[in-house]
Amino acid sequence: MNNTAQLLQNNKKRILEIWMQNQLDDEALRDDLISNEELRRQSEELLSSLASATASGNVENIYAPEYEPVTEILTDISITRARQGFSPRETGMYVLSLKQAISQVMENKLSDKPEQLYKELNTMHRLLDNLSMVTFDTFIKGREEVILRQNDEISEISTPVIRVWEGILALPIIGTLDSARTQIVMENLLQEIVNTGSSIAILDISGVPAVDSLVAQHLIKTVSATRLMGAECIISGIRAEIAQTIVHLGIDLSNIKTKASLASALQVAFAMRGVEVRKSNKNTGLNLLR
Amino acid sequence: MILSKDTMQIVHEQNVVPFRNRVKELATKIGMSLVNQTKLITAASELVRNMLKYANGGKILLEIISNNGRTGVRLTFMDEGPGIADVQQAMRDGFSTGKSLGLGLPGAKRLVNEFDIKSKPGEGTTVTITHWKNGR
Numbered sequence: 001m002n003n004t005a006q007l008l009q010n011n012k013k014r015i016l017e018i019w020m021q022n023q024l025d026d027e028a029l030r031d032d033l034i035s036n037e038e039l040r041r042q043s044e045e046l047l048s049s050l051a052s053a054t055a056s057g058n059v060e061n062i063y064a065p066e067y068e069p070v071t072e073i074l075t076d077i078s079i080t081r082a083r084q085g086f087s088p089r090e091t092g093m094y095v096l097s098l099k100q101a102i103s104q105v106m107e108n109k110l111s112d113k114p115e116q117l118y119k120e121l122n123t124m125h126r127l128l129d130n131l132s133m134v135t136f137d138t139f140i141k142g143r144e145e146v147i148l149r150q151n152d153e154i155s156e157i158s159t160p161v162i163r164v165w166e167g168i169l170a171l172p173i174i175g176t177l178d179s180a181r182t183q184i185v186m187e188n189l190l191q192e193i194v195n196t197g198s199s200i201a202i203l204d205i206s207g208v209p210a211v212d213s214l215v216a217q218h219l220i221k222t223v224s225a226t227r228l229m230g231a232e233c234i235i236s237g238i239r240a241e242i243a244q245t246i247v248h249l250g251i252d253l254s255n256i257k258t259k260a261s262l263a264s265a266l267q268v269a270f271a272m273r274g275v276e277v278r279k280s281n282k283n284t285g286l287n288l289l290r
Numbered sequence: 291m292i293l294s295k296d297t298m299q300i301v302h303e304q305n306v307v308p309f310r311n312r313v314k315e316l317a318t319k320i321g322m323s324l325v326n327q328t329k330l331i332t333a334a335s336e337l338v339r340n341m342l343k344y345a346n347g348g349k350i351l352l353e354i355i356s357n358n359g360r361t362g363v364r365l366t367f368m369d370e371g372p373g374i375a376d377v378q379q380a381m382r383d384g385f386s387t388g389k390s391l392g393l394g395l396p397g398a399k400r401l402v403n404e405f406d407i408k409s410k411p412g413e414g415t416t417v418t419i420t421h422w423k424n425g426r
Contacts, residue, residue: 176306176307209310209331210310210328210331210332210335212332212335212336212394213336213390213393214339216391240325241325241327241328244328245328248329249332249393249397249400249401250383250393250397250400251393
């Protein structure tokens with residue numbers, strides 16, 4: 001057993017005390033997010049596994065199998081903290097405050113042997129720096145998972161298919177239309193056409209910031225697929241600047257029914273279905289056409 | 291004269307929307323009208339998609355330039371992809387080596403005031419577009 005390991009093993013209690021004190025003293029401690037008992041349990045677990053890992057004699061390579069329990073605990077802590085809403089600084093401080101605690105104990109024990117103290121501190125710092133890198137890595141990974149999940153949720157909720165009238169579906173598209181979203185839009189729309197037996201679908205692109213050739217290609221594909229199912233598709237919400245851009249790009253949308261607004265698309269749809277909407281004399285009921 | 295200069299790395303599809311927003315920001319800053327903004331953004335969007343699709347990304351230089359009292363936005367798309375064997379052919383409507391409409395390059399050229407493309411097979415492609423504030 002080497003010196004570092006021995007030192008850790010023998011002074012585990014003392015280190016833990018100082019470490020806990022450091023953490024509790026830190027103003028950034030989020031006692032609203034984690035209880036003191038929980039923090040103590042986590043810290044004790046990490047310190048024990050660190051002590052047994054260093055006992056193997058390896059104080060350099062944290063990717064060696066004997067460090068697996070240590071990195072596992074750290075990964076666990078970082079990911080839970082990322083989800084709980086800790087900041088990266090707070091998570092990073094967790095390991096760095098352990099470094100302080102060990103340094104403090106080493107200084108006490110080896111105050112009469114400066115040379116050895118220097119060597120020990122050096123090894124220990126390198127080791128803990130590496131470990132704190134692990135926490136940063138996994139912290140960011142944890143956050144990325146959150147973002148990915150939100151991405152999925154956004155694409156789920158952002159493509160609603162609305163049944164506006166008997167046989168008429170409307171699909172407001174908001175945001176950029178990429179391949180993945182087109183796929184979802186198309187699937188939802190086609191499924192809903194089957195479910196409701198609709199014969200007209202209105203794709204409203206008022207909320208699409210820019211229509212480039214890829215977006216146009218996706219729209220054309222969606223329209224073709226709808227037609228294959230025997231339904232007619234109208235694209236609405238083509239703003240003036242989008243119309244000009246489409247012409248300059250040279251995209252041919254001439255065999256697709258397009259309208260400037262959802263209202264006019266709806267009128268066309270009503271006409272196709274033989275539905276008439278007119279202002280009632282009694283001023284009751286629907287009055288879409290003013 | 292270059293009034294402002296900025297670069298952006300494009301590595302994956304998630305970079306496209308922030309890049310477009312950045313272009314919009316510049317266009318708004320110099321007071322470009324909505325139609326011209328949309329033209330520039332659409333052209334930029336075509337080129338950045340090309341860069342991602344054929345060269346797995348690259349670097350974009352975003353500049354606000356001023357020349358003889360008029361201001362404009364200049365975007366330079368640089369990639370180190372496979373390059374284009376026949377640029378003239380690539381600039382033709384409806385030509386595509388991918389399965390797209392083949393309107394990206396010629397369409398982008400029609401949308402902006404100035405368009406320049408340089409490409410060498412095996413070395414990469416550089417496309418520079420400039421759009422002036424008043425669109426002329």
